[in-house]
Structure formats: structure tokens, C-alpha cells
Amino acid sequence: MLDTKDKILMAACDIYLDQGTKGMSMRKVASKAGITPTAIYRHFDSKETLHQQVLIDGFRAFGSYLYPALKGETPLERLHLAAEAFFRFATEQARYYELLFLTMEATDEINVDKILKREARSSYEFMIERVRECIDSGAFSDDDPEEIAMLLLSVCNGFFGLYVSKKFEGDSADMKKKYDRAYQRILKGLLA
Amino acid sequence: MLDTKDKILMAACDIYLDQGTKGMSMRKVASKAGITPTAIYRHFDSKETLHQQVLIDGFRAFGSYLYPALKGETPLERLHLAAEAFFRFATEQARYYELLFLTMEATDEINVDKILKREARSSYEFMIERVRECIDSGAFSDDDPEEIAMLLLSVCNGFFGLYVSKKFEGDSADMKKKYDRAYQRILKGLLA
Amino acid sequence: MLDTKDKILMAACDIYLDQGTKGMSMRKVASKAGITPTAIYRHFDSKETLHQQVLIDGFRAFGSYLYPALKGETPLERLHLAAEAFFRFATEQARYYELLFLTMEATDEINVDKILKREARSSYEFMIERVRECIDSGAFSDDDPEEIAMLLLSVCNGFFGLYVSKKFEGDSADMKKKYDRAYQRILKGLLA
Amino acid sequence: MLDTKDKILMAACDIYLDQGTKGMSMRKVASKAGITPTAIYRHFDSKETLHQQVLIDGFRAFGSYLYPALKGETPLERLHLAAEAFFRFATEQARYYELLFLTMEATDEINVDKILKREARSSYEFMIERVRECIDSGAFSDDDPEEIAMLLLSVCNGFFGLYVSKKFEGDSADMKKKYDRAYQRILKGLLA
DNA sequence: AATGAATGAGTATTCATTCAT
């Protein structure tokens, strides 16, 4: 059985994703976790701490999707697998994706935990690395790897952002096709 | 002189743009508008209604940036001007941009005002139209105009989303250069 | 009938005096005043504001006991009447006395209202003035008026302090006799 | 090495003296003592019990200042030494003084520990005794020793009360001069 | 068209305390 700390984390995550940052309250979390609001404070110093732990867990979950992309045999294949990982994470862990990438709160406020920053940074750098090796191997024309990585991330975030805010429709299979086509279109502009 | 309704709207807008969705409260709006919280209810049924009116105004402001792109003489130039308009709106009216495009509240919930929906839709369709004429004129290779428009929007939202959440740095001039290069990279994949 | 603001003030005063500074809570005040905690905030900005208003009212009530001492025809008589006023205020408005003079919270914290400071200061200066005229008229031997006033205040506060904390017993009549004797003993050391 | 009970008492005392009655909480005490809040209950039944033990210790500390006054060779000298002891205790152990003499919580409530009562009473009686011998020896004019003792205590409490609540200023040396003069003035009225 | 008064639900957090271990 889950220990209380995990129950709290899960409840917090659910509520964040269900009702947004603003809808998350200690009371609601406690109620969803089946405990008293007070009891949360045994496990987390403050709401802020809890919030950050949720984000940290989220980035780690994301990492577990993203990093296996290294199994690809060529730079292009690894980039492709990373793109796939994005899609799978965004659809399978939609709420986490939303929380991590689509919630527009600055992730570098003074009080943001160092661990959190590190986790966030490292998945970003993973993408830069994937792009860099595509360039270095000659698959991509010469360009700034960070900017390309940013472009790819932008597309993903923008794409899923539109999806999440229901600005257009379609089921997951449809989605995947659109996603793949979008990826191909971007790629076309990048290939050497 | 402004009538009370306008004063309320302006105050609400200021606060939204200043303190975000979360910081907006009827009290603060009333106080900024120089009236009683109660008085707002003469003019708006609820906070929700007021919120939506702010969004409608926001889309109209966006329109005033976007639609002049029609002055361009060729489809490609018009698309280019539209891209510029996005950038200017996102930087000059950053909070509005955020409110309209980056706040992940579904814009198609049952209780969303029809006018709001129409405004949101029309700027989306404007972009589709710009893409369509690029394709029809042979500037772009044959493709689905809606998907391309979506791709462009994705890039914009993703790009500014990263900017807003401070996931990377740089001043406005830097930003513009990055934005232009991103636009060129995408374009490269789309041109016939 | 009392308006709500007065009801709140009275309730606050009662509770302060009944349960001490530490026992005073907005909830309790509201409950005693027969209203909702929230409703207090219509009339007072914060607990602090309410607290200070209670003190200000207290000092004013004290003034209404003290200042009529000016009716005395000689300096000594006026001093005597002031001493009497202290006694009457301390016994008739025991709780106010306690709150104003025996609650050991610094009355000069940064956030203390100017009005409050002024009220507190003016009753202190009234006593200095009474002493000064006793000295100037030759009734008292030459000495520092402020220090003498302080001595008199000290005795009063100390005296009623012991009374309040039940460190000795006796009814009000008994009390008065002791008070008078204490006053005479002090006087003996001060007279020219 | 200190046993836990002593560590708790010292921590409690520190906090009382540092943050006042209001700031003392079991959590803070436990944290300062390096144990769990729960552990306190092994040693003290309740916060109240702990509080009273702190007071008992305080009265004992006070005694250690006061009782050496017996070393004086004449009644007047012993009284004088007692007055000095008051001053030193009030300034050197200001927070204790405050806690013992200026906190207006009745010291004779039903639930007050007998030991505490006894300790409090005995220092009071010490003063009565000092006064009595001044009268018996003819140094003071004939009067009620208890009332005189009370007068002296009143002056002390009143004096330091004004000092603590910052109702007037001055450093410790200044203070001492004022205190001495006040003592002399009182004495003048009491001497035979 | 607007106000003053009030409400009830909710906010994060702290408190003394209990219980099982």
C-alpha cells in the first residue's frame, strides 16, 4: 500500500492538473488523500515544498520517457525517438505534461528548489545534445543546436497546448498523425 | 468620459495583465475602478462574465495587430506580416498574449461566451487563410492549410511560452532575432 | 441601539480584558458581537487596527476621569484629585485600566498608531504638569517633575498590578484605604 | 550532562524569555531542546505544568538575588540591599522579571501549583520582614509592614513595568540613577 | 446606479495533544 507521503503527492498532482495551480489547496489535497490538512505538514514543510516535489517527480517521470531515446543507433533516429517520447509522455501522462510544460509559471523564481531547476534543465539539455549530434554528423545543416532544440520544444508545447486547450479536435490516433506530419515538416527545413 | 462599465473593464484588464489570472479579484478591480465591489454586479453578472469580456477585448486587440497584415502585397508577404504581428503583440502586449494564448483554460467549455469563441476562431481562421493563399499561389508546396497554420501557431505559442516561463533568457532584440530565424527555418520546410 | 462597530469594540474590549491579549481572536470577538468574523473587516482593517482602536478608546475614557482633576483649586488639590481619578478609573473601569497600564506590550512599536501614541502621551504629561505646579508653588520640594510623575504612576501601576494579579486580597473599600495611605506615604517624602 | 527534563526546562525558559508568553509553543520548546514535541509529555503533563515549572525556577532565581540581602548589617542596609537586588534582577534577568512580576496572570488560580504559590509568597514575605525590622528597630516610623512592603513592590513593579513597555527611555545607568532617586524619595517619607 | 453591511466558504498555517509503536 502507498504510504501517506505518496498519497499526498498523487492527490496534489491530480488536483493541480484538474483545477490548475490556482485550484490546488492544502485542504483539497488532504481531502483527496483521505487525511487531515494538518497531516500534510508532517510530510511537507509548506504548500510550496509540496508543489515543487510534484514538479520534481514530474520531471523524473518525463526523463524516464525521454532518456531511452539514446537507444537509437543514429543521431536522427535518436532525435526521432525523443520526439516520439514527447508524444507518448504528452498523451500518456497528459496531466504531468501540462503541469511541467504548459503551466505558465516561471520556473526560475528565487525560491525554486535547486533540484527542480536541475531536473528541468537536464531534459532541455538532452534535446540540445540530440540536435547537436544531428548537426555534427552532417544530417542537419549547420545551425545553432540550442535554437533548433528550442524550436522543436516550441512546436511540441504549442502543439499540445492547442490540444489541451481544446482549440482543435481529434482523437489520439489523429493526433499522432498530425504530430508526425508536423515533425516531418520541421525536419524538412532542417535537413542538410 | 468613460462610463463605469469601461472603467471596470480597464481595471480588470490592468489587474489581469499585472497580476495574472490568479491575482484578479473583484475587490481589487473595484478598488482600481474607484467603485464598490458590489457595483461591479450592476454591469457584469459574475466574475466569469467579466473575465470573458476581458478576453473578448483581448482578442480584439490582437485583431488590431493581426489584420493589418492584409496590407502585404503577396501571400508570402502577408504571412510574414502576420508573423511580425504575432511577435509585436506577444512582446508589446505580453500579458494579453499570455492571457489569450498561454493560459491553459479550455476556450470551448459550455459556459464560454459565443462572442468570445467567435473572436478566438476568427484569428485562427485568418492564419489558415494566409497559409492557404501561400499554397494556392504556389509559394508553398501543396499541404493541409489548417495543419500548417496550426504548426505556425504552435511555434509561436511554444516560443513565447518558453519566453514567459523564463525557460531561457535574452532581451527583446535577441528575442526578435531568434524568432525570425525560427520563422525562416519553418518556412524553409514549407516553401515549394 | 449600538451600531455594529461599537458592538465589535465592546466585544474586543471584553475579551482582551477577560482573556488577555493572547486570548483575543477575531473569531471570538465576532462571536461575542453576534456577527461573522468576516464582518469585522468591514469596520476594521485588521486585528491590529481593532486592537489599537480599543486602546485609543481606553485612553479617552481614562482622560474623562483624569482631566476633571483640573477643577481643584490648588496644585496639591489637583494632584489629589488626579490620584483619586486613577483609583476610580482603576476600580470602575478595571479592565480598561489593566489593558492600558498593566499589559506589558511596548506602546511604541513602529506600527503603533499616532493617535494612540498621542493619547498615551497626553495623560502622562498631564501628571507631569500636576507635579510641576506642586513644585513651582512651593508645595513640593524642588525636584524633577517628570521623575516624580513617573514615581506616582509607578506606584499606581504597581499597586493595581498586585491587586489584579490577586497577589493580595481585600474589597474595594479596603483597597481605597490602602491606596490613600500609600498616597500619603509617598506625599510625605515629597512635600517641602 | 543535562537530562532531558532540564533541557526542556531551559529551552522553555529561553523561549519564554525570548518571545514572551505568547511566543512559547511546545513545538518550539521541543525543537530548541533537540527532541520531539511528543517527548515533552514524558516529562510534563501539559504546557501549563511546564509553564509553572518555569515560573518556579524563576522565583528561585529571584531568591538567589534577593536573599543575600541578609548579609547587610542593619535593617536599613538589608532593605537597601534588597532594593538593589530587585534592580539587578530586573535588569540582568529582565525577561524573568517580566515573566514573574509583570505578566498579569493571577497567581492564585485553582490550578496553580502549590509550590509555585509558596515560592511567590516567600519572596513577598521576605520583603515584609525587611520592612518590619526597619520599623521595629526604629529606623522607620511606626506603620503597617505589609502595606509598606506592598508599596515598595508596587514602585518596583510600576517602575520596571514602565521601563519594559518602553513608556520612557534611557540606558541602564540612567535607569539606575532614576531608580535610586525613586527609592530615596520613598524612603524619605518612611524614615522616622 | 451604487453603497454599506454582511455572509459562508475557503486560504495557509500553527497549536496542544493523543496514540500506537
Place this chain on the structure above:
DNA sequence: GATGAATGAATACTCATTCAT
């Protein structure tokens, strides 16, 4: 002799909203 987990009640204060005027 001490801990980890939890509780229920309390803290000051904010919110959107309603109602009588």
C-alpha cells in the same frame, strides 16, 4: 524514554456574492 503519524480546533485573513436600501 522517545518517535512518527495524525487529529481537531484554532489562527488571521480573502473571496465572490447577496441583500436591503
